[in-house]
Amino acid sequence: MATTTRSIAPRFSCLLVLLLGLLQSPPSVHPSMTEDPIEVRLRQxxxxxxxxxxxxxxxxxxxxxxxxxxxxxxxxxxxxxxxxxxxxxxxxxxxxxxxxxxxxxxxxxxxxxxxxxxxxxxxxxxxxxxxxxxxxxxxxxxxSKRFLGIFEPKFPVVWTDNSQLFAKSDGMEWVYPLVKEAADNSKRFATMIEPKGGYTSYSLAQCTIDLSSADCSACFQYAMKEIGNNHTLGRVWRFACPSCAIFHYTWPFFFTSP
Structure with a gap:
């Protein structure tokens, strides 16, 4: 069963929502033999x-x-x-x-x-x-207010499919090199594919392009804290706020050659 934890904090000291529906199960699209299923889904x-x-x-x-x-x-x-x-x-x-x-x-x-x-x-x-x-x-x-280039850690949205729970250490250890790569490159974007026990994880991290590398890293730290507060983390989940996003699925959902 999938659950959504949505927190819109009244405290305005903290801000992307990633940047990603229908995630309770792998995408049920039926492309032809020549169509890329990831592209078919994204075009929806x-x-x-x-x-x-x-x-x-x-x-x-x-x-x-x-x-x-x-x-x-x-x-x-x-x-x-x-x-x-x-x-x-x-x-x-x-x-x-x-x-x-x-x-x-x-x-x-x-x-x-x-x-x-x-x-x-x-x-x-x-x-x-x-x-x-x-x-x-x-x-x-x-x-109506200027926000470009400002990291505001608030309005987090955490979604998790907790039908297949696992230890947080199993699900979170990959995050650190992923978010470091995203924060350190000019696109503020990174992906990772990692075989795990019995399944393969597909992960994506992104900050809004207007953030500095330091603010991007700070946003990912905020994301990790919010994700860590979720005590029913499943193998499939996503975090998004107005400045950054992290997605962790058990099926391919991104292009490997942008």
């Missing part, structure tokens, strides 16, 4: 989670107009580098926008994911001045 644009922040006074017409401009820019520019950020407006109508795809995602899947995230966040957070939304392949965020 699977929605994971979102956080909507209420706006006390609602959204002004100018703010809504600026938000649409943010959305257009993000979806049009995301394919160039796999991430994009911009700001639009002045004074109280200023909006900051950020979008990023997983480091292994091809440009066309990346753009389609951000486009799907934009349409979904319009439904999930229709009158919110700030929101963040996670899909399996991408992450989108917009806010």
């Amino acid at each position: 644009n699977n929605y994971l989670d979102r956080i909507c922040f209420p706006s006390a006074d609602g959204l002004s017409p100018i703010y809504r107009q600026n938000l649409e401009e943010i959305f257009r820019y993000l979806v049009d520019s995301i394919r160039i580098r796999g991430f994009s950020n911009t700001s639009v407006g002045e004074s109280t109508d200023t909006i900051y926008g950020f979008a990023i795809c997983r480091g292994d995602i091809p440009a066309d899947i990346c753009r389609n994911c951000i486009a799907a995230a934009i349409e979904r966040v319009k439904i999930e957070c229709p009158s919110n001045s700030s929101a963040m939304i996670w899909f399996e392949a991408c992450f989108l965020r917009f806010s």
Whole structure:
């Protein structure tokens, strides 16, 4: 049985949500002989989670107009580098926008994911001045407050399939070299495939590209603390917050050649 532990702390001293649905069992896609099952799944644009922040006074017409401009820019520019950020407006109508795809995602899947995230966040957070939304392949965020380059350890989301429990030491020992590799490279992204007793683990770690190496490492330390607080950790789990994400599955879910 899968359980979700979601903690949205009121303390604003701590902040990505990774950047990744339907994880209770390996993906049930049925590609043809020539199709890559990972690509087939990613093209489904699977929605994971979102956080909507209420706006006390609602959204002004100018703010809504600026938000649409943010959305257009993000979806049009995301394919160039796999991430994009911009700001639009002045004074109280200023909006900051950020979008990023997983480091292994091809440009066309990346753009389609951000486009799907934009349409979904319009439904999930229709009158919110700030929101963040996670899909399996991408992450989108917009806010009335500047957040780029700031590590804020809060809003953690931990999902675990606890149908197959194991000792935490068995499930966590691989994390340290993985997150170190992610924090130390310019893409802030790393993957790992590791045979274990009776199964193979597939792991991914990523920070938002705007973070420094030190802040990326700090986010992963925060992630490890939150994961460690989960006393029913299964073989399949994911952690995400607005600044970083770690995913640990027992089936292939990422491309090995970005």
